Amino acid sequence: MKTALTIAGSDSGGGAGIQADIKTMMANGVYAMSAITALTAQNTTKVADIMEVTPQFLAEQLDCIFTDIRPDAVKTGMVASAALIRTIAGKLTEYQAENIVVDPVMVSTSRARLISEEAIETLKEKLFPLATVITPNIPEAEVLADMEIETVQDMEKAAEVIGTRYGCSVLLKGGHQKNDASDLLWQKDKKPVWFHGVRIDNPNTHGTGCTLSSAIASNLAKGRDLETSVEAAKRYISGALAAMLDLGAGSGPMNHGFAIKEEW
Numbered sequence: 001m002k003t004a005l006t007i008a009g010s011d012s013g014g015g016a017g018i019q020a021d022i023k024t025m026m027a028n029g030v031y032a033m034s035a036i037t038a039l040t041a042q043n044t045t046k047v048a049d050i051m052e053v054t055p056q057f058l059a060e061q062l063d064c065i066f067t068d069i070r071p072d073a074v075k076t077g078m079v080a081s082a083a084l085i086r087t088i089a090g091k092l093t094e095y096q097a098e099n100i101v102v103d104p105v106m107v108s109t110s111r112a113r114l115i116s117e118e119a120i121e122t123l124k125e126k127l128f129p130l131a132t133v134i135t136p137n138i139p140e141a142e143v144l145a146d147m148e149i150e151t152v153q154d155m156e157k158a159a160e161v162i163g164t165r166y167g168c169s170v171l172l173k174g175g176h177q178k179n180d181a182s183d184l185l186w187q188k189d190k191k192p193v194w195f196h197g198v199r200i201d202n203p204n205t206h207g208t209g210c211t212l213s214s215a216i217a218s219n220l221a222k223g224r225d226l227e228t229s230v231e232a233a234k235r236y237i238s239g240a241l242a243a244m245l246d247l248g249a250g251s252g253p254m255n256h257g258f259a260i261k262e263e264w
């Protein structure tokens with residue numbers, strides 16, 4: 001069985017973070033492992049509190065994982081501080097990890113800040129160069145490309161700026177677009193590829209970014225190339241959103257059981 005690792009924060013509400021990642025990896029047929037960067041006291045309406053692990057403890061989790069069951073792919077999500085990002089970059093380099101998907105998580109759907117300003121710089125400097133692909137949403141891409149993104153042309157420009165500036169492939173997610181929900185993959189020396197998505201009329205989008213990046217990592221773990229992995233991941237997120245789960249008072253989580261034929 002192929003294996004995948006998520007390095008991210010725990011969401012007590014189960015909609016995003018480690019919990020969304022493990023559900024996604026399982027539904028996509030890979031064995032899931034986790035290294036937790038922080039606990040969040042969180043639900044669909046708010047992030048009430050955050051408790052980070054120490055860099056030493058994160059390093060210990062990564063040592064235990066890599067010296068026993070080697071992940072075929074790795075995904076990183078919420079990493080709030082520069083010290084933790086440096087630890088991750090160090091360990092991924094030490095163990096020569098492959099197929100790394102970096103989701104530059106900055107702000108939650110419930111509008112809580114999940115990374116410090118200083119850590120954004122470390123993310124760019126230490127983690128992006130190790131990534132097979134990074135997966136910013138539109139607000140994150142605006143920060144990374146220093147430009148506003150309104151149109152499809154702006155998305156194409158921003159993806160190129162980010163990919164060229166940080167030397168990595170970029171999947172610019174279009175979930176925050178007004179009309180459709182199409183994502184753009186930019187790879188050096190290749191034609192940009194659009195993954196077209198119809199906007200699903202579902203206000204429950206908590207954890208969509210975590211889910212998409214974990215589905216990409218799962219498919220990379222199975223040996224698929226990046227473009228095929230993104231295509232399969234886009235199908236997965238669309239199915240999970242279209243299942244129209246409606247839990248909680250805020251923007252609720254998705255149904256990862258949509259592909260399972262049992263009753264949900």
Ligand SMILES: Nc1ncnc2c1ncn2[C@@H]1O[C@H](COP(=O)(O)OP(=O)(O)O)[C@@H](O)[C@H]1O
Binds near residue numbers: 197201207
């Ligand atoms: N309402 C929607 N209908 C269809 N796809 C969506 C919708 N909202 C988000 N997506 C998709 O979910 C994935 C995550 O996108 P996005 O919401 O932009 O990321 P984030 O969760 O990081 O803000 C993307 O593939 C995006 O196109």
Ligand SMILES: Cc1ncc(COP(=O)(O)O)c(N)n1
Binds near residue numbers: 010077208
């Ligand atoms: C632990 C953790 N990681 C990531 C997110 C972002 O997900 P979303 O933007 O869907 O709230 C989150 N809310 N919590």
